[in-house]
Amino acid sequence: MSSVSATAAFRGIVRRDLRLAARRKSEPLFTLGFFVLVASLFPLGVGPEPELLRRIAPGVLWVAALLASMLALGRMLSADYEDGTLEQTVLAPVPLQLTVCAKVLAHWLLSGLPLVLVSPLLALQYGLPADVIAHLALSLLIGTPALSLIGAIAASLTLGVRGAGVLIALLVLPLYVPTLVFGAGAVDAVLAGLSPSGNLSLLGAVLILTLLFAPPAAAAAIRISLE
Amino acid sequence: MSNGIVHWFRFASPQSFYPLAGKMAPWFAALAGLLGAAGLWIAFFVAPTDAQQGESYRIIFVHVPAAWMSMFLYVVMAAWAGLGLVLNTRLSSMMAHAIAPTGAMFAFLALWTGALWGRPTWGTYWVWDARLTSELVLFFLYLGYMSLNAAIDDPRRGDRASAVLALVGVLNVPIIYFSVQWWNTLHQGASVSLVRAPSMAATMLTGMLVMALAFWMYSIAAALARVRAIMLEREAHMQWTQQLPEAVT
Numbered sequence: 001m002s003s004v005s006a007t008a009a010f011r012g013i014v015r016r017d018l019r020l021a022a023r024r025k026s027e028p029l030f031t032l033g034f035f036v037l038v039a040s041l042f043p044l045g046v047g048p049e050p051e052l053l054r055r056i057a058p059g060v061l062w063v064a065a066l067l068a069s070m071l072a073l074g075r076m077l078s079a080d081y082e083d084g085t086l087e088q089t090v091l092a093p094v095p096l097q098l099t100v101c102a103k104v105l106a107h108w109l110l111s112g113l114p115l116v117l118v119s120p121l122l123a124l125q126y127g128l129p130a131d132v133i134a135h136l137a138l139s140l141l142i143g144t145p146a147l148s149l150i151g152a153i154a155a156s157l158t159l160g161v162r163g164a165g166v167l168i169a170l171l172v173l174p175l176y177v178p179t180l181v182f183g184a185g186a187v188d189a190v191l192a193g194l195s196p197s198g199n200l201s202l203l204g205a206v207l208i209l210t211l212l213f214a215p216p217a218a219a220a221a222i223r224i225s226l227e
Numbered sequence: 228m229s230n231g232i233v234h235w236f237r238f239a240s241p242q243s244f245y246p247l248a249g250k251m252a253p254w255f256a257a258l259a260g261l262l263g264a265a266g267l268w269i270a271f272f273v274a275p276t277d278a279q280q281g282e283s284y285r286i287i288f289v290h291v292p293a294a295w296m297s298m299f300l301y302v303v304m305a306a307w308a309g310l311g312l313v314l315n316t317r318l319s320s321m322m323a324h325a326i327a328p329t330g331a332m333f334a335f336l337a338l339w340t341g342a343l344w345g346r347p348t349w350g351t352y353w354v355w356d357a358r359l360t361s362e363l364v365l366f367f368l369y370l371g372y373m374s375l376n377a378a379i380d381d382p383r384r385g386d387r388a389s390a391v392l393a394l395v396g397v398l399n400v401p402i403i404y405f406s407v408q409w410w411n412t413l414h415q416g417a418s419v420s421l422v423r424a425p426s427m428a429a430t431m432l433t434g435m436l437v438m439a440l441a442f443w444m445y446s447i448a449a450a451l452a453r454v455r456a457i458m459l460e461r462e463a464h465m466q467w468t469q470q471l472p473e474a475v476t
Contacts, residue, residue: 153391153392153395157375157388157391157392158375158378161375161378161379162378163378164378167371167374167375167378170367170370170371170374171371171375171392173367174364174367174368174371174396174399174403175395175396175399175403177364177403177406177407178399178402178403178406181406181407181409181410182406182409185409185410202406202409206402209402213395213398217391217394217395220391221388221391224384224387224388224391225384225388227383227384227387
């Protein structure tokens with residue numbers, strides 16, 4: 001099996017993770033449910049004034065999406081780590097960085113993309129106008145892959161560690177700050193009648209940087225965890 | 228030590244670094260005390276009263292050096308951690324762990340003095356201002372580093388995992404800083420700039436630099452004392468620790 005091609009391995013890992021999720025539907029749905037719940041709790045907390053809700057909607061929806069995506073990080077690698085699959089994947093004649101990218105892509109398809117798709121619905125609840133809703137979905141579409149990539153580093157650093165769930169939050173939330181600032185900033189700009197292109201470009205830059213640096217860092221962290 | 232050349236790598240081993248650190252730490256602590264006393268004297272008695280902020284500005288002599296040190300120590304810590312990761316030297320990782328609590332302490336000190344300074348000048352203890360917020364994020368990064376290290380039982384794995392985190396963090400610190408600055412800015416401009424002439428009295432600048440040096444000396448002394456404790460803790464089963472004079476008696 002030394003001639004296994006990289007693209008075949010990549011596709012295989014993604015397909016396997018998606019199939020595993022399809023057999024246990026509750027877990028991806030849980031992420032989505034959390035997003036919807038958190039976003040629905042805010043009006044109960046701050047009051048139903050439409051003007052106030054519209055004002056805070058970009059930030060609230062972005063933070064809720066960020067927390068939901070973070071909550072799913074614990075599952076990205078831990079099951080594979082516990083049953084030994086991860087160790088076999090590391091031994092396979094495929095670059096580990098590629099494996100990481102495949103795991104991240106599967107994780108994003110299961111936890112990031114649903115958030116992007118549901119966000120317009122929640123934005124309607126907050127009374128946002130149509131062009132703001134479009135930009136919210138667009139910023140989440142660029143931002144959530146970056147969140148998954150950064151999260152992959154934290155997930156692989158905490159493999160098999162006591163209290164990994166809380167630790168992931170502590171490690172990853174400071175690193176999420178730029179993504180949150182630019183993502184919510186883009187939506188805020190549209191809401192204020194300004195151009196969101198600056199924020200969106202910076203968000204894209206964050207995505208490119210994480211795409212460049214996160215896979216090698218996560219691969220190194222997985223190797224350390226498996227020693 | 229043959230033909231007069233000092234073999235610096237000798238001190239990469241905990242066994243030979245332990246006594247050296249023990250000898251150096253008191254000197255750095257004494258320097259920190261002297262410079263700190265001199266800096267505080269300049270701060271309270273020499274530096275003039277600020278025209279706009281009155282006496283309350285004098286906290287700058289603690290606030291600004293603490294903020295400098297917290298950022299600088301993160302870089303130093305990441306450098307030691309990276310060295311430990313690449314060269315696989317035990318002592319480098321121990322140095323990184325020894326620096327982290329001091330860095331976190333300075334980050335906290337900068338936040339605290341910032342809050343105390345904010346009350347008379349801005350009217351509130353806390354504003355979501357760019358510099359304060361990025362200092363807060365830096366404090367969280369220190370906490371994350373220390374808790375990851377504490378959560379992993381195997382010290383070698385803990386060293387290497389937290390080294391990866393420190394390197395990721397050090398790449399992120401400038402990005403976080405600029406993103407937060409983009410987000411909101413209310414803070415006065417940088418107090419000291421390398422590119423333009425200082426906008427403050429020379430005595431104030433001297434006081435701040437002396438305090439920064441004092442904090443620097445304190446950090447070295449604290450890191451050396453702490454690294455000695457880490458060495459003893461980790462190498463308690465080794466022969467050299469059991470033969471130390473303080474262990475024999």
